[in-house]
Amino acid sequence: MATEISGTRRPGGRTERTRLAALNATLELLGERGYAELTVEAVADRSGVHKTTLYRRWESAEGLVAAALLMGTEQEWTAPDTGSLEGDLREVNLELVHYFTSPGERELPTASISAAFLSARAADALREFYVDRHARSAPIVDRAVERGEVPAGTDPVEVVRVACGPVFYRLFVSREGVTPRDAGVAAGGGGGGGGGG
Incomplete structure (x- = not known):
């Protein structure tokens, strides 16, 4: 059984808006800069989500990327x-x-x-x-x-x-x-x- 990746569970309301803002910003930056150049600070700047929130929920840039990649399973296909x-x-x-x-x-x-x-x-x-x-x-x-x-x-x-x-x-x-x-x-x-x- 796959373990849940931190920050992938979908809450509602403002928490969900924060999640989407952070993970969409992560995907944008991943495409623009690549994994090696992606930082939590850059995601915070792009998303408007404070970096302490990002660290608390996703721990690192690696955690953000992992959660963002899993967003693909939420898309209609x-x-x-x-x-x-x-x-x-x-x-x-x-x-x-x-x-x-x-x-x-x-x-x-x-x-x-x-x-x-x-x-x-x-x-x-x-x-x-x-x-x-x-x-x-x-x-x-x-x-x-x-x-x-x-x-x-x-x-x-x-x-x-x-x-x-x-x-x-x-x-x-x-x-x-x-x-x-x-x-x-x-x-x-x-x-x-x-x-x-």
Whole structure:
């Protein structure tokens, strides 16, 4: 069972406004400066939340980043439903390509992955985000099983990993860059590689 990251429980009223101000400021600064240059003082200046409040609730810049990354699990996101497994996986990959390559958007997700290499707490938060995203992606494979595209017992998480893996490889390992065409090719390879049982 995952341990709760400090400052992620959602209260109401002014406390919730304070939480959102602090964590949104953290995300802005993470995208602008990267993890290594992010400080509690900078978050206080950007958010208008006093730094003693930030230290009391999140303890450190690392705690702020971890809690901010987990905000992604609060966002609305529904798996695409195009009528085919390959089409659904292509849509997932196209969203990744857009998110990680569009100027003005790519800075935050790239900085988030970098933070996970520098901070154990950020890594835990990013892992929890993807656990949530994998769970929300499961209907893609459930529907594919119903249509007879893949066998019953196919592991939804592995199907998504196989489809998205080439996109992340191009972005963060080989540094080749990735295009919408690459996203489609990867999605075509993802359909048959996720058999479980």
